[in-house]
Amino acid sequence: MSTYALAQIEPNENSEKQANKKTEDSLKKRVFLENIGLGYFPTKYFNFDLRYLVKYNQFEGFRTGLGGVTSEKFSDKFRVNGYLVYGFRDQRYKYSIGGGLRLNEKTDTWVNFTYTDDLQETGSSKFLTDKRFFSFFEPRLLNIDLFHRHITKSISVQHKISNNLLSETQFAVSRVNPTYNYSFASNGDVFNSFRFSTATLSLQWSPFSKYEFINNKIEETVDGYPKFTGQLTQGFGDVFKSDFNFAKIDFRTIHQIDYGNESLTRLTLVAGLASGETPLTHLYHAYPNNIRKETVLQRFSVAGLNSFETMFFNEFFSDRFTTFQFKHYLKPFKISSRWKPQLVLISRYALGNMKSIDQHQGINFGTLDKLYSESGFEINKLLFGFGLSFAYRYGGYHLPSLGDNFAFKFTFNISL
Template sequence: MLRHCFFIFSFLCFNITYGQQPKETSQDSTQKKAFIRHLGNGYLPTKYFNFDLRYLIKFNQYEGVRTGLGGTTNQNFSKNLKFHGYTVYGFRDDQFKFSAATSIRLAPKTNTWINLSYTDDLQETGSTTFLTDGRFFQFFEPRLLNIDLFHQHITKSFSIEHQLFRQVNTKTEFSVSKIKPTYTYNFNSNGTSLSNFRISMAKIAFQWSPFSEFNRTEEGFKEVQSGYPKFTLQYSKSLKNVFESNFNFSKIDFKAIQKFIKTEDNYTEITLVSGLANGDVSLTHLYHAYPNNITKETILQRFSVAGLNSFETMYFNEFFSDKFVTFQLKRAFKPFLISERFKPQLVLITRYALGDMESPERHENITFNSLKKGYTESGIELNKLLFGFGLSFTYRYGAYYLPSFADNIALKFTFNVSL
């Protein structure tokens, strides 16, 4: 199947590159810029349909190699109607996953869309995403390589996106999910031990960018220049007995990003993320602190790829919380101009996490620690040494320092490429 996907990808590239002859030089230049912009966002464009490169090939510890195809119709197809989705296959778990969705634009000026979707896929346990987060694409996702704790979910959702003000974007969603952990786990809810759950969830999210600049386009307001700080607030409510939902709980999540920029490559970035869950919350919907360290005996066995905002010395599934806050400070210095092609960059990083769990005994057949003593790590990155690759060294210290010195060290690749 990998060979077939490579053939399809090559065929599409050939058609896009040679299937249309440019009429003039300026048009050719415009088309090339548009193509590079789409590619940088993770799309391979054709006339009516943009293929989504995020689904082409990935790897994780549960599925092994995960490969497939996905994409969305573009504006040449319709400016007010979109069809999008994907189909993927995991070789290790021998399962197909898919998603199908449609979106209808109601008001171009406020970029108001209604969305309907059906998804049958996996999700990392303890992960939280904000509805208003924009699309993010990496050539490969470093953390994904080592994740092994997933839950299956079949989710039907209805959502509305709306640009409330020029600097305020909102999204509201209602979803119904059937959830089954892929690992041995039971949640004790009022004396009943459950291994499968139904969750009906209502969410609303606000993203405020008070210092960003926006222009009105045919697609609504578009951010043309990022300003900082940026704030995101999201409230989630699970509704018990609505469409046979098992749990009644609420969550509130907050994220703030501040960036002090001297030049594009010379900046200081501060990121604060927090979450609070209250009620009957299974492990699937609690919080981890985005760990990125695999449980292996030696440093070299743990050698992998560093993430962008993950805790590199924190082991996967080591901590879970129902309330937490993380703080990250990143100082990126101006690249060293050794030659036109060799410009390594030094980055200093400090991360801190604090959290707790009220009733850990309700989570059965799984063990984990809390973060109530405060978790600290600091590190150094030397990026863009060769073809976008670099090296990182991170050290774990403080209350959760481990007895063996080597277990507190993470040595990894970094990967930074931009189009």
């Protein structure tokens, strides 16, 4: 081959190598940003979990530590995960250690084992199949003071029935101790701490989402709505020394209407029902986010994403409840290329009840048997992701003092 011919080929080869390197660098950057968006700082063999670095709540004060999970480069057949944190106010360490073994790659089937010694907010309810959610800080967490300590051993199986239908089944054994003055009366006995043995089945159905095979992976290309999530939990008495028989049904549906001009409407319906002998730790609140201070300005804090901003912490608990939230995002005001504040109109409603409120001793709370209503608005992204929120409480739970019905807070929205 002539020198001239080589000169023609080599630049093309170099161009191809540069193009491949550019594509590879772009893919690495994308993967890195995706991990950061999920709350992980990725390294070759271990992904550090940013959720455990620094947090704050009313019981622990500052809470800090380290955690993470092994990466696919370490192994795509098994994983090890865990964390260790310390609360400066309660002066206690909390930790979790676990691992998972992949049984089937096509259906993303994993069997997981976990041992956890930590705190959980009383009245909170989580779906096993929820995608991991990460925020630089969690607004509600700042003011939560009602926690119970739990030591939980669990085994779970997560399985993708189809691209649109995810499942997770879990069996767990827990010892629970409230960190506040509380006891539960049941069948002539009074319990100050509790033992639970529970089986849980969670399903998440996204019938309108679409998926494609990209870069050797199935990826969601259309985030379709509505989405449905259901969960069944059964507590077994006398199994591994469990104290109570009870059952819970939880349901959530989210619908989003996108108008194509950066404006959208988001509707969220959540419901829960607990029957049997169920302590307060495993019942429901309605995600309140208002602190008990005398004036509106003293209550000024951070608005949550889906919380009731005028409802006080620990004001209501229910063994059956439903909430409905309406949020309409108007088209952003394009004041400049970088300054685009957005107005969001909000209405929230909650309804619930408690069958045997006298069983719950040492703590005072109300029920939601009358319709709880609040409405307001947010102006987001006014400056560096910060905005303002205003809400007003009315209807069946309107308070006698007018100022107690208002909530004025700031918001924080940032995307990577």
